[in-house]
Amino acid sequence: MGLALAGAPLAAQQDSPAALAETALAQFDAAHEKLEAAQSATDRVKALTGVVQAYEEGLEAMRAGLRQVSLREAEIAREFEDESGQVAALLGILINLKPDASPEALVHPDGPLGQARAGMLVSSVTPAMQAQAEDLRVKLQEVQILRELQDEALQTLSRGLSEVQRARTELSQAMSDRTDLPHRFTTDPERMQTLIDSSATLEAFASGLAVMDVVDGIAPLPSFKEDMGNWPMPAPGRLVRSYEEEDGAGVARPGWLWATRPLTLVTTPWPATVRYKGPFLDYGNVIVLEPANDVLLVLAGLDEVYGDVGAVVPAGTAVGLMGGASPDLDDFVENAVQGTGAALSETLYIEIREGGKPVNPERWFANAPL
Structure with a gap:
């Protein structure tokens, strides 16, 4: 790309909107190679999971870059407007003060002395005017660079939005085709359906699932006692409602409500057995993972869920996809520039149960949003 702000200090270049935009372009190029x-x-499942995550990171960087480029261009426009008025006023004064060598000026009450003073004033102001003109030239060059970056970003973004959707589709298919995962047990569909039908709440369903007998197979789960509190979050986002915090209707749930962007990939933070996947009541699709005996991780509100019940999935494996629609190019750019829309509009419910009872998820996740 090779676009840099000429004459700007290195540190300023690294923190500039242009540098942010270039970083986003580089991340998209890396995602394309993946x-x-x-x-x-x-x-392919592992590879495609990395591809989708790389594109998600690139989209975040692109949002930040486009936003900063837009803000910087607006800032320069305001500076132009302010300075143009000052320059016009100063030029008007200088025109009135310009030296006049006509015979009439010599007999003016101010005489030659006034003309000399005017000339000295013009000479002293000239270097400042030249410096100001150079500053304006640099800013005009920066505007040109920012607009070139915007054009290049739009071309890359158009390709990126298409390719991330392709990667999500291929990942879903790869998960459906996967047959290489070890299984700890096989599920009894009739018993599972009976539990679903008899459970009026997600809590009742999870409690029943925790005590449902299974036959262990060939793949014991690793111990994580030393790693408790070091889990990564299943998806990037932010905390909307904490453990047992009441919502607007006064309902408190024993888990976290976690906001994500549309179509965000959800992964398991630890090797786990899939105990259940599918729709449940009004929670959307639910997946229940068992990272250890007597411990369940419940993830609800997904649009798609991946994996086979009884299979042991490695840490970082995609287990689902959030809902929502992929923004088109115009919507993405408008939302990025304005800093609105296409935001964290989807919600993932996260609940952890130990010994059949819910516990605060902050015990398990690193950098828990307390």
Whole structure:
């Protein structure tokens, strides 16, 4: 790309909107290379999971870059408007003060002395005017660079929005085709359906699932006693409602409500057995993972869920996808520039149960949003 702010200090270049935009473009290029490499990867699920996450990071960087570019361009426009008025006023004064060598000026009451003073004043102001003109030239050059970056970003963004959707589709298919995961048990569909039908709440369903007998198979789960509190979040986002915090209707749930962007990939933070996946009541799709005996991780509100019941999935494995619609190019740019819309509009419910009882998720996740 090679676009840099000429004459700007290195530190300022690194923190500039142009640098942010270039970073976003580089992340999209890296994601594109990962997508091409995933076609021949031995573990396509792992490769495609990395591709989707790379694109999600690139989209976040692109939002930040476009927003900062827009803000900087607006700032320069305001500076132009302010300075143009000052320059016009100063030029008017200088025109009136310009030296006049006509015979009439010599007999003016101010005489030659006034003309000399005017000339000295013009000479002293000239360097400042030149410096101001150079400053304006640099800013005009910066505006040109920002607009070139915007044009390049739009081309890359158009390709990125299309490719991330392609990667999500291929990941869903790869998960459906996967047969290489070990299984700890096989589920009894009739018993599972009976539990679903008899459970009036998600809490009742999770409690019943926790005590449902299973036959252990060949794949014991790793111990995580030393790693308790170090789990990464299942998806990027922010906390909307904490453990047992009441909502607007006065209902308190024993878990976190976590806001994400549309179509965000959800991954398991730890190796776990899939105990259940599918729709439940009004929670949307739910997946229940068992990272250890007597511990369940409940994730609800997904649009799609991946995996087979009884399978053991490694940490970082995609287990679902949030709902919502992918923004088109115009919507993405408008929302990024204005800093609105297409935001954290989807909600993931996160609940952890130990010994059949819910506990505060902050015990498990690193950098928990207390």
